[in-house]
Amino acid sequence: MLVVEKNALSEEIESYVNKYGEDRSALLMILHEIQNKHRHISEFAQQEVARLLNIHPVEVYSVISFFAFLNSNPKGRNLVRVCQTISCDIHGKAVVVHAIERELGIKVGETTKDNKFTLEYANCLGLCDMGPAMAINDQVFTKLTPEKAVELLSKVK
Amino acid sequence: MELTKQNRTGAVIFSDYKRGDAIKKIIKMSREDILFELKESKLKGRGGAGFPTSTKWMLTAASKSDGKFLVCNADEGEPGTFKDRVLLIEYPELVFDGMVVGGYTIGAEHGILYLRGEYEYLLKSLQDYLVRMREDNLLGDNILGKPGFNFDVSIFLGSGAYVCGEETALIESLEGHRGEPRNRPPYPISTGYLGKPTSVNNVETLCAVAHIVLKGGAWFSKVGTDKSTGSKLFSVSGDCAKPGVYELPWGTKVSELLELVGAEDTKAVQIGGASGVCIPKSQFNRTFAYEDVATGGSIMIFNESRNMLHVLKNFMEFFVDESCGQCTPCRIGNVKLLEGVEMIENGTYTFAHINKLKDLGKTMQVASKCGLGQSSPNPFISILENFNDEIFNSSIGGKHGK
Numbered sequence: 001m002l003v004v005e006k007n008a009l010s011e012e013i014e015s016y017v018n019k020y021g022e023d024r025s026a027l028l029m030i031l032h033e034i035q036n037k038h039r040h041i042s043e044f045a046q047q048e049v050a051r052l053l054n055i056h057p058v059e060v061y062s063v064i065s066f067f068a069f070l071n072s073n074p075k076g077r078n079l080v081r082v083c084q085t086i087s088c089d090i091h092g093k094a095v096v097v098h099a100i101e102r103e104l105g106i107k108v109g110e111t112t113k114d115n116k117f118t119l120e121y122a123n124c125l126g127l128c129d130m131g132p133a134m135a136i137n138d139q140v141f142t143k144l145t146p147e148k149a150v151e152l153l154s155k156v157k
Numbered sequence: 158m159e160l161t162k163q164n165r166t167g168a169v170i171f172s173d174y175k176r177g178d179a180i181k182k183i184i185k186m187s188r189e190d191i192l193f194e195l196k197e198s199k200l201k202g203r204g205g206a207g208f209p210t211s212t213k214w215m216l217t218a219a220s221k222s223d224g225k226f227l228v229c230n231a232d233e234g235e236p237g238t239f240k241d242r243v244l245l246i247e248y249p250e251l252v253f254d255g256m257v258v259g260g261y262t263i264g265a266e267h268g269i270l271y272l273r274g275e276y277e278y279l280l281k282s283l284q285d286y287l288v289r290m291r292e293d294n295l296l297g298d299n300i301l302g303k304p305g306f307n308f309d310v311s312i313f314l315g316s317g318a319y320v321c322g323e324e325t326a327l328i329e330s331l332e333g334h335r336g337e338p339r340n341r342p343p344y345p346i347s348t349g350y351l352g353k354p355t356s357v358n359n360v361e362t363l364c365a366v367a368h369i370v371l372k373g374g375a376w377f378s379k380v381g382t383d384k385s386t387g388s389k390l391f392s393v394s395g396d397c398a399k400p401g402v403y404e405l406p407w408g409t410k411v412s413e414l415l416e417l418v419g420a421e422d423t424k425a426v427q428i429g430g431a432s433g434v435c436i437p438k439s440q441f442n443r444t445f446a447y448e449d450v451a452t453g454g455s456i457m458i459f460n461e462s463r464n465m466l467h468v469l470k471n472f473m474e475f476f477v478d479e480s481c482g483q484c485t486p487c488r489i490g491n492v493k494l495l496e497g498v499e500m501i502e503n504g505t506y507t508f509a510h511i512n513k514l515k516d517l518g519k520t521m522q523v524a525s526k527c528g529l530g531q532s533s534p535n536p537f538i539s540i541l542e543n544f545n546d547e548i549f550n551s552s553i554g555g556k557h558g559k
Contacts, residue, residue, distance in 0.1 A: 025351065027333030032314055053333075066335040066481070068317035069274045085236040085431075086471045087394040087457055123319060123475055124236040125275050127158070128394035128457070129401045138277040140158050 001044060010048050012037075017052045024053060027063060031070055040074040068122075076111040076118035078156050081135045085124040088131035092145075096132050097121075099146030100153065117153065160282060162247045167404025168380045169388045170364050176250035177295050179367040180257050184303045186370070188218060191262045195366065197374030199386040204230060204322070204359035205429065205453030206528070210366065213356055216346045217263040220354035225265035228350065228357045229256050232273040232327060234319035235430035236475060237455035240390040241360040243402045245272075245279050248364060249286045253310060255363025257295065258370055260308040263356050268310040271327055274317045283312055319479035323527045324357040326481070337483040338527035361390055361454070381407035385446040393418045395427075395458035405445070412441040414456065422460045425544065430455035431472040432532035434539040435465075465544040469536055470498045476533040487530025490521040494537045501548060508549075515541065 016033050020026035030049055034041050041049075041064055050057040064070040082088075082097050097108060100119060104112050111118040127133035130142035134149065141152055165171040183191060195211035202208045217225065229252065233241040244252055256268045272280065287310055290296045300306045318336045320326045325339035328350050349355025358366075365387060369377045378386040385407035391414065394400045398419030405414065415423055427435045428445075429452040436443065436450070443450050459468060473495040482488045497514040500506035518534030525531045541548065 024333040025331060028316060028330060029313070032316065063333065063335055066318065066337075067274075067330075070316055084471075085475060086427075086468055087237055089471055090395065090459070090463060090468075122275070122317075123478060124234060124238075126233060126239040126242050126273070128237050128239055128392065130158075131394070135275070140275075140278060142158055 001042075006044060009042075009045055013045060013048045013052060017049075022053055024055060027053060027055075027060070028067075031060075031064065035070050038074075039077070039079070040071050042074075043072065046072065076115050078117050079120065079135075079137055080117055080153065081120045081122035081125075082108075083123075083125040083127065083131065083133045083135075084121040085128070087128035088125075088133055091131045093132045095146050096134070096144050096149045099150055103150045103153065117156075158278070160246050160279075165247070165402075165404070167388060167390075168406055169368055169377060169404065170244075170248070170251070170361065170390060171404050172368065174248075174251060174368060174371070176290075177254065177293065179254045179370045180295055180301060182371050183258055183261055184301050184306065188262050188264075191258065191370055192218070194369055194374040195262075198365075198369045198377040199374075199384075200362065200365055200369060200377065201385070201447060202359055203361035203365065203389070203453070205235075205451070207447050207451055210358065210362055213346060213358075214259065214262050217265075217354050217356040220347050222354050224267070224351075224353045225263055226350045226353055226355040227256055227259045227263060227265045227268045228324075228327065228331070228355055229268065229270045229360060229363055230322065230324065230327060230357050231276070231360050232271050232315050232322040233360070234273060234275075234322050234479075235432065235453060235455050236472070237392060237394050237427070237430045237457045238453060239392045239394075240402050240454050242276060242279070244360050244364055244390075245276070245283060249283060251364035251367045252360055253286070253290060254295075255358075255365075255367040256310055257300065257308050258366050259356060259358060259363060261306060263354070265356070266307045266309070268308060269331065269350070270310060270312045271321075271331065272312055272314055273321075274315045277314060280312060280314065287312070318481070319475075320481045320527070320529050323529065326527065327357060328355060335481070337481050338529075340526070359453075382444075382446050382448070384448045389445065389452070389454055391445075391452075391454050391456050393456045393458070395456075396420060396423070396460040396463070397458050407444075407446045409445050410441070411436065411443055411445070411450070414445070415441065415458065418458070420458045420460070422462075423458055424461045424463065425459045425465060425468075425540075427457040427459070427468070427536070428452050428455070429535075430457075431475050432529070432535055434535050435468075435543060436539070437543045440543075465540055466498065466502060466548050469540045470495070470502065472536045473498050473533075476529070480529060480533070484524075484526040484530060486521045486524040487526070487533065490517055490525075490530065491533055493517060494534065498537070511541070 321336040326336040330336035476491040
């Protein structure tokens, strides 16, 4: 990481701390902002957050490792999460996932070579009446068929 | 997905209500009046545990502190539950008015809506809604001109952890820690968010409160049964013609609900989500009520073509994924139960081992720290008992014929 990049990231994190406060209770909101912007929370970012909130970096890491939506390793530019819970499962989750896997040429849990997509399973997205469902980043799509799912992915930049 | 309002009808939650009605009513009421109406309504928490709301608020109101919090728990992670999504999209007026009523009753000036990370797409519309409430002085300082009635709501976004629906885990994550449940006591009503008295209420509970203060506790308790008053929102999914959210009075029979949603050829109904119980055909005459089958509202319907062992495996995989790992019965127990299910699947089980696992499940029910581990053996025990023949005694179809 270049020094200028580090400085930019430090400034960015400082702005989040100014926005949400220095209290520990601001930690998740700050991590959420970093995650949204950079799609992961790097070790350097973790150290900066810890320094500014006056806690140990391990505390920050322990929170990141707990939550499914926070990660310390980079993922693809777009995160595709297919609901794997039973209501979506019995309505054809498997064929949808297989179609996506074939189309992207990756398995669940992997990232495409061009870094465009990461494919994951998610636990219940709360769309059980309209399954199968998946989320692409923070947008959700329902009543998927293999064809529809692949078409949706082709529209993603 | 479109965020549009549908025409819904129901006895309580989906009955007529205009934004701010409850707040206009309570500025003329004292705290005691509100608590009295709630007591008369016999409203119980709608998240699933069923703790009386009036008692929770009375205790929080009685706690002495320089700051209190009201948290609306919109972290609905239970598989098969989506009523809060519908309420937040279509009835935000009920949710937020209910929060204001709660804040007034317990003496809190800060309300926090804990929105699950999966519902991030609702965040913008909810924040816009809060801005409009502030413009009309339904939130903020001296609400509707009543001196000293200050209350505002902020929205906190969760990060994808099922266990954070448990109130102490939710508070831990609000404070910026791992979402691991705390030992209780002390309960949040005395030592909650930042050590201050905190009342954590389900979205649906707060919606019911808005109606109760407006129309009276007696009006509410006329609906439902004697011990389970009012109505309940059911999130219906699975094998039926019309899945969706239904408002039905407590005391409705399982078979009545199945008919209403157009479920045919039904073999099993999972009530209460993954952590609930699975009942076979012979029990469809049971009623939804705290005294019979209590539920947070998740109804998953399975027809004759479904493999119940596959359903069970899906649930156990869910719990292995979502166990927070803090206490041993839950962390290890769920893995062992899943291994047991896989053994049955592969045909490498012994009955001695399966019976041991059932005992282990009962141990988890008493030894786990929070509701997750206490209820995760429910599907294991109920599916293996109620669908014993299908799973172990199949004369056709090999290992697990249907």
